[in-house]
Amino acid sequence: MPATPRTLRTCALALAGLGLSASTLTALPAAAADGDSASVTTTATKTTAKRTAARRVSARVLNARDIAMRQRGDAYAYGAAGPNRFDCSGLIRYSYSRAGFDVPRTSRAQAGHTRRVAKKDMRAGDLMFFHGSGGVYHAAIFLRWSKGHAVMLHSPGSGQRVRVAVPWTSQWFGGTLRRR
Template sequence: MSAFPRIPALASRAGTASALTAAMLAASVLIPGLATGAQAATSGEQALKVAASKKGSPYQYGATGPNRFDCSGLTLYSFKKVGKNLPRTAQSQYNSTRHLSSGSRQVGDLVFFHSGSNVYHVGIYAGSNKIWHSPKPGGSVRLEKIWTNSVWYGRVK
């Protein structure tokens, strides 16, 4: 009998740990600012992962998933998957969140695009001034830089 009978099992566990570490590093590249390691992910960060997993899903007006989305359908779907309820439209979602300054925004918060007092688009903040969103007809779910200063931020309660 070997003096080191547990080495294969330990090597196997180390391989699994390495694979998990690699997966977290890959996720942090896909989702800038995402918590890693022992930090517990907020519901917003969890919803962001859900939205990112829908990358490439086509835009469809009024769609709430699981394979097609409009902007507020993607946010509704993503938060619902992590146990949070949101209303259906971007304006209603804005009205139901805790409003934040841009300096207080965090990964997983909602970003609301507005014209005057009218909210017309929503995405999930991914850090580095980027959002995951379902942009428009002919587009698909993607990570994109915030293109305007006419945005408000909200945190799902």
């Protein structure tokens, strides 16, 4: 049975209450477009809930990045995870844990914990994992692209301090804690 103007108006009001537009109807399954307002509302609610959850995770990732940025200038110390001394993976563990993520301690374990993401799809707060013949040996926080180069925050090594830099090699891959 085709949707009546009253049913369409009810659906439109339900969508507006969820912060969605009528164009959302075109993205809904065909069964929902047959006038079943309960299906439309349920589908719209699920879509809105997923978007809201993704925004929350993205906000937490950016919060972790900001926490890490406040550590600039702190000294490197092998095996240290803050609050005033860090190794590369300790900086990530400290920052992301404070933002509410359960992140492993070592760079190798962190690489296995994240979802891989193509370099071209990297977003601020994603992680960079440097690798060689022995596997992952260093981790950093991706900040942005600048003139074709990645810009990262990391704790480089003995005698150095947490700083913003560009990678010294192209032998790295991206990982994210964001959902798909």
